[in-house]
Amino acid sequence: MKFSKYGQQFTQTSAISQLMDDLGDALKSPTPVNMLGGGNPARIDKVNEAYFEVYKSLEKGGIEGGAIESVGNYSNPQGDAKFIEALVAFFNRHYHWNLTTEHIVLTNGSQNAFFYLFNLFGGQFEDEKGNTTTKSILLPLAPEYIGYSDVHIDGKHFIAIKPEIEEVEHEGESGFFKYKIDFDALENLPALKNGEIGAICCSRPTNPTGNVLTDEEMAHLSQLAKQYDVPLIIDNAYGEPFPNIIYPDVNLNWDENTVLCFSLSKIGLPGARTGIIIAAPEVVKTVSAMNAVVNLAPTRFGAAITGPLLNDDSLKQLCDETIQPFYAAKAKLAIEHLKQQLGEYPVFIHKPEGAIFLWVWFKDLPISTTELYELLKQKATLIVPSEHFFPGLDISDYPHAHQCIRMSIAASDETLASGIKVIGEVVRSLYDAQ
Ligand code: PLP
Structure with a gap:
């Protein structure tokens, strides 16, 4: 079939679609994967309970109520x-x-x-x-x-x-x-x-x-x-x-x-x-x-x-009192693990000021973080290499754009610990072999 120029944009396997496939496969994998790659938010019980209560209340009006109304019109x-x-x-x-x-x-x-x-x-x-x-x-x-x-x-x-x-x-x-x-x-x-x-x-x-x-x-x-x-x-x-x-x-x-x-x-x-x-x-x-x-x-x-x-x-209250402290604690924990694993190496973390990620810079890493991504994937640990995050810039001559990773902090504490341990082992060996 012949696709338009615009359509053809979607037929090529871009690096990012490959990456998204890897993330999807990780979720289906029978063996545990340290999933630090995606942008999915964490599931927080207290927050989900609040949504569930509203959900149940929508049912109360029966077929005339809010539940069916929200999807029926x-x-x-x-x-x-x-x-x-x-x-x-x-x-x-x-x-x-x-x-x-x-x-x-x-x-x-x-x-x-x-x-x-x-x-x-x-x-x-x-x-x-x-x-x-x-x-x-x-x-x-x-x-x-x-x-x-x-x-x-x-x-x-x-x-x-x-x-x-x-x-x-x-x-x-x-x-x-x-x-x-x-x-x-x-x-x-x-x-x-x-x-x-x-x-x-x-x-x-x-x-x-x-x-x-x-x-x-x-x-x-x-x-x-x-x-x-x-x-x-x-x-x-x-x-x-x-x-x-x-x-x-x-x-x-x-x-x-x-x-x-x-x-x-x-x-x-x-x-x-x-x-x-x-x-x-x-x-x-x-x-x-x-x-x-x-x-x-x-x-x-x-x-x-x-x-x-x-x-x-109450949404504002949930955000202020539950969601924000949840991610602040995750960022703190992830930083502790990173410092433990790589504190002695030229590794810098972007000051965590918000969102659900840490951005980590492996200064003068002997390989690109796209190559690092492959090494980590072999050890069942997923992150996102930095080169995809520079739309609108020619990064062929910009080393910094090849030396960072994005890691999600929305994962469980155990996954954060085991994922960062793998990152630590691989990155240390790369610096040590220099
Ligand atoms: N903008 C930013 C900065 C994001 O991180 C995301 C999702 O990860 C989006 C926009 C898109 O979010 P959604 O389409 O789910 O509202």
Whole structure:
């Protein structure tokens, strides 16, 4: 069969689809695998109990009740109206953004939102005189989320800026670093000055690194976005108020030039496929129209489960008191194991500021982390090598991009211990053989 140019993009076995297959196989494997590779959130009993209680309460109305209603009727393309009202009230209660229902649209997961947004703000543009320009999405700091790659239908996808790397302490200990935006490089980027950027986008906290851009960095990005008349897209999949897997005391801001994206996945409902966009009404209207074409309507199950928990603020409480401390403890434990295994080696950890991963830098490792990935896979331990996290950058001459790994900390304590032990053994032997 003959596929279009766009279709052919999906027929090639990319490194990332191979990686995703490995992760899938690991879940089915009859022998235990140290699964530190995926992006699945942990299952936290107390959180799941809260969802189950709502689920049971939906049943109470029988066939006329919320359970069947949430799957028995389409919503309109903007998404479940009651849930959107609950979100408006929730955000206005906690953030005073003066939102109306015209500012929120739901999508089938935030991955779906990024497909829409990157094609809305990237690709070919035509001005009033009929002149065309191709615009890219600017990632002010790579490494960035692997899932952004390949969603574009058209045009040059991303332009990204290498990070500044700063050695920092974490809880009084050395051996950590933090990425910062290189604003010199950003402000002098020819594509930005020439009008070839359609939007600026960052995840905060960042997947894969757990970096949290500072309030100053965000204010600077917001000012640049306004200066160049492009939106600032903020991917808040791990940020406050839900799931609130973020540790520094920073602010979350929104204005009509900001497109703020949330997800219900990392609160433990990835299968509900619910993404939330807060944006100016013209963006909301257009994304709603995209929903109508691509999905008819977004799913309603996530709305049914979390709506009541938003209304009485118990979701916020679960995030603050259960989800955030759960991942903070996991990060601490994983760091202890890494320090035990590799404390004597030139191994640095990105300061854990949020999300569900640690980003580990094996400085001057004699092999690439893609090769390391293969060695670890042979020992039933899965991580994700760093080279996939630099969309929009040519990394052929950038050693740092080949020396890091992302490891999930959502695994059980036992898996974290045994996985990091294997990583320690393999990495030590590589450094020792030098
Ligand atoms: N953005 C970031 C930073 C992520 O890590 C993920 C998932 O891992 C997503 C977006 C997509 O999440 P979902 O489509 O499940 O809402």
